Amino acid sequence: MKKNILLLFLFLYFISLTFGCGSGKVKLSGHVTFSDDLSPLEKGVVIFENGTYAARGAIDTNGKYIIGSESQRDGLPPGTYKVYITDSEHIIPAVPPAFPKLEPVIHKKYTNAVSTPLSLEVNTSTKKFDIQVEHAEKSTIK
Secondary structure, three states: OHHHHHHHHHHHHHHHHHHOOOOOOEOOEEEEEEOOOOOEOOOOEEEEEOOOOEEEEEOOOOOEEEOEOOOOOOOEOOEEEEEEEEOOOEEEOOOOOOOOEEEOOEOHHHOOOOOOOOEEEEOOOOOEOOEEEOEOOOOOOO
16 A cells, blocks of 8 residues: 555656646737837846846847746746836936936836836736837936
């Protein structure tokens, strides 16, 4: 009897390794581009947040991101998320060089969970979420 239970346990263990139990997370990637010319946003971090869970993905120079939460590229649990982008500013050299200025690249409405118009309902069929943003408003103050 003990031998049968052990064999059953080993069988179930190998089945779970073969087919995987799944993390329940959806692997998600996409590109961030500007809506006017479709050029890629070359820098920043895309953040998906729903109040209890957050995940992020760094944007590469081609505008591509891959979402990770607990580990890089592990995905999101299903649910509704606000989507926003941080760390996309360009550094403007200043004199003296110890005090560079940051110039926004994207419109400020995309930079936090409160003002972003971007959201996504993530489910098991969601694999890709491409994002289009507007350029930052040009400041008239010099």
